[in-house]
Amino acid sequence: MSIRVGIVGISGFGGGEALRLIAAHPEFELVFAAGSGSAGSRLADRFPGVPPKLAALRIAPWDPETLPDLDVLFASLPTGASAEALAKVPSRVKIVDIGGDHRYAPGWTYGLADVWPDRIAGQSRIANPGCFPAATLNTLAPLLSAGLIRPEGIIIDAKTGISGAGRGGGDSRFGYADSNETLQPYGLLQHTHMPEMARTIEGFGGSARGLVFTPHLVPMTRGILVTIYARGSATTAQCLDAARDFYADRPFVRVTDRPPQTKWASGSNLSFVHYAADPERDLVIGLGVVDNLGKGAAGQAVQNANLACGLPETAGLEGMPVWP
Numbered sequence: 496m497s498i499r500v501g502i503v504g505i506s507g508f509g510g511g512e513a514l515r516l517i518a519a520h521p522e523f524e525l526v527f528a529a530g531s532g533s534a535g536s537r538l539a540d541r542f543p544g545v546p547p548k549l550a551a552l553r554i555a556p557w558d559p560e561t562l563p564d565l566d567v568l569f570a571s572l573p574t575g576a577s578a579e580a581l582a583k584v585p586s587r588v589k590i591v592d593i594g595g596d597h598r599y600a601p602g603w604t605y606g607l608a609d610v611w612p613d614r615i616a617g618q619s620r621i622a623n624p625g626c627f628p629a630a631t632l633n634t635l636a637p638l639l640s641a642g643l644i645r646p647e648g649i650i651i652d653a654k655t656g657i658s659g660a661g662r663g664g665g666d667s668r669f670g671y672a673d674s675n676e677t678l679q680p681y682g683l684l685q686h687t688h689m690p691e692m693a694r695t696i697e698g699f700g701g702s703a704r705g706l707v708f709t710p711h712l713v714p715m716t717r718g719i720l721v722t723i724y725a726r727g728s729a730t731t732a733q734c735l736d737a738a739r740d741f742y743a744d745r746p747f748v749r750v751t752d753r754p755p756q757t758k759w760a761s762g763s764n765l766s767f768v769h770y771a772a773d774p775e776r777d778l779v780i781g782l783g784v785v786d787n788l789g790k791g792a793a794g795q796a797v798q799n800a801n802l803a804c805g806l807p808e809t810a811g812l813e814g815m816p817v818w819p
């Protein structure tokens with residue numbers, strides 16, 4: 496019997512990517528779509544390429560108190576817009592929140608699926624990591640776990656595609672003329688993703704004091720590359736070996752022998768990690784790549800829902816990236 500799922504925020508970039516993955520999922524059946532301004536339109540109006548079986552499904556106005564019978568709800572609402580409404584969803588409906596309202600919130604499991612799948616299995620309230628933390632924490636986890644770097648003073652320099660800002664945008668810097676042929680740093684010293692990164696780093700032991708995270712907008716549609724500088728006396732080979740051990744049985748993380756590029760992950764739930772280290776300089780450089788809409792949002796959300804429902808973790812996520 497199929498698993499009945501809904502998506503709220505389906506007209507957005509995260510919700511639209513969840514639709515794409517769920518439409519091809521072997522066990523999930525999309526029975527409910529909701530939104531705000533898009534309410535009333537059929538899926539085929541918003542997504543002309545949607546499979547015929549879903550074309551006539553109409554987007555409902557979002558009201559958590561009038562949900563149909565659902566097993567899983569994916570929420571992809573602007574951060575700040577989901578906490579109150581999702582509290583009204585019956586507890587029998589499993590929720591994966593792609594937005595930022597429930598990360599490390601009481602009663603919610605932080606869904607870092609490649610690192611701690613056992614914590615997610617069977618859960619019913621899962622907060623997806625932010626897109627930058629998804630790339631960063633997958634890269635750092637093997638090093639922290641093996642004690643190869645110190646948790647203090649980690650510096651993360653990140654580049655993101657424009658879709659990371661969502662369809663909503665609302666800020667002129669995301670328009671084509673403002674974002675094409677230019678690189679824009681933003682969020683210096685205060686980006687909202689720092690607390691969840693610090694909390695996860697400290698979960699491996701020690702203090703994340705002195706954490707620096709600086710994101711940059713890059714004129715590309717999808718993709719995140721994080722370049723991380725940490726202190727530690729490991730060699731490159733030790734870092735790569737630690738990551739290969741850590742991710743030995745994990746299906747979505749590739750430990751590469753050369754620096755990864757954003758296009759390698761495009762349209763997939765893959766995460767690429769690579770390391771270069773110089774013990775003489777007490778320096779470890781970690782590189783991580785994800786698709787912000789894949790591992791950074793809808794891909795990891797489907798992976799989390801698979802774990803929550805006891806399905807194979809890879810169900811619906813085995814497609815290769817789009818290239819070129």
Ligand SMILES: NC(=O)C1=CN([C@@H]2O[C@H](COP(=O)(O)OP(=O)(O)OC[C@H]3O[C@@H](n4cnc5c(N)ncnc54)[C@H](OP(=O)(O)O)[C@@H]3O)[C@@H](O)[C@H]2O)C=CC1
Pocket residue numbers: 503504505506507508509510529530531532533534557571572573574575576593594595624625626658659660661662663664787788791792
């Ligand atoms: N874009 C990305 O790469 C990532 C995004 N996220 C997070 O995921 C969430 C969604 O982001 P994203 O998809 O990019 O954003 P978008 O702006 O693309 O989409 C958000 C959608 O939410 C709907 N919406 C807004 N307010 C309401 C409301 N009150 N009730 C019902 N629906 C509403 C809108 O639908 P309508 O058209 O119907 O009004 C809109 O299309 C955010 O929290 C974001 O930070 C997380 C990781 C990566």
Ligand SMILES: CC(=O)N[C@@H](CCC(=O)OP(=O)(O)O)C(=O)O
Pocket residue numbers: 574593594595624625626627655656657658659660661682687688710712
């Ligand atoms: C380019 C861009 O603006 N990216 C977003 C990150 C998207 C994301 O992961 O957002 P949430 O944590 O709110 O879910 C940002 O920097 O805030």
